[in-house]
Amino acid sequence: AQRVTQPEKLLSVFKGAPVELKCNYSYSGSPELFWYVQYSRQRLQLLLRHISRESIKGFTADLNKGETSFHLKKPFAQEEDSAMYYCALKGSYQKVTFGTGTKLQVIP
Amino acid sequence: GAGVSQTPSNKVTEKGKYVELRCDPISGHTALYWYRQSLGQGPEFLIYFQGTGAADDSGLPNDRFFAVRPEGSVSTLKIQRTERGDSAVYLCASSLGPQQGQDTQYFGPGTRLTVL
Numbered sequence: 674a675q676r677v678t679q680p681e682k683l684l685s686v687f688k689g690a691p692v693e694l695k696c697n698y699s700y701s702g703s704p705e706l707f708w709y710v711q712y713s714r715q716r717l718q719l720l721l722r723h724i725s726r727e728s729i730k731g732f733t734a735d736l737n738k739g740e741t742s743f744h745l746k747k748p749f750a751q752e753e754d755s756a757m758y759y760c761a762l763k764g765s766y767q768k769v770t771f772g773t774g775t776k777l778q779v780i781p
Numbered sequence: 782g783a784g785v786s787q788t789p790s791n792k793v794t795e796k797g798k799y800v801e802l803r804c805d806p807i808s809g810h811t812a813l814y815w816y817r818q819s820l821g822q823g824p825e826f827l828i829y830f831q832g833t834g835a836a837d838d839s840g841l842p843n844d845r846f847f848a849v850r851p852e853g854s855v856s857t858l859k860i861q862r863t864e865r866g867d868s869a870v871y872l873c874a875s876s877l878g879p880q881q882g883q884d885t886q887y888f889g890p891g892t893r894l895t896v897l
Binding site: 677679682716717718719759761766767768769770771772773774 | 784812814816821822823824825826829831836837839840872879885886887888889890891
């Protein structure tokens with residue numbers, strides 16, 4: 674079975690402060706991990722995936738297989754980062770399991 | 782170009798009725814996914830199509846739910862004898878397919894189903 678846990682429903686930070694959105698997963702094989710974002714009144718969209726090892730909009734995420742984590746980080750939060758963030762896992766097949774999401778609120 | 786579209790955007794029905802939800806994927810995308818998102822939850826996988834065939838329907842909750850994609854493009858999610866617990870946002874996503882390497886799913890706006 675594959676499982677994704679996002680422990681925080683809401684994370685509030687001040688503009689310019691660092692952000693870390695937590696994600697832990699459970700999967701017996703080698704998963705592919707993603708972060709999706711949903712801005713207000715917009716569609717769910719891919720933010721980044723671990724195999725690309727890229728930085729998107731200043732966000733990065735490193736897969737830590739030892740801790741089974743894939744936390745999303747940004748050194749300086751911007752107001753436009755306010756959104757719902759979902760961590761997701763794809764296992765051996767195409768089935769994608771999402772976490773329950775964390776709402777990021779950046780306070781001006 | 783046009784993204785994934787879903788119709789209707791909202792559907793209100795009565796308990797016990799039959800509903801159909803439609804998804805138009807991005808042209809050329811062979812893979813299509815249906816998810817259900819209940820309030821306060823993340824999207825929950827329902828079914829995955831590769832072309833016309835359902836490659837994985839393990840997420841369908843019971844036999845009241847059925848989905849088709851007869852020509853490998855448009856898909857319809859069908860729910861029989863609706864129950865109040867079926868109320869949710871139903872999301873559709875499409876992608877180029879797993880053979881394309883890094884396979885990004887593009888989501889539609891969703892259909893909000895309310896069962897009274």
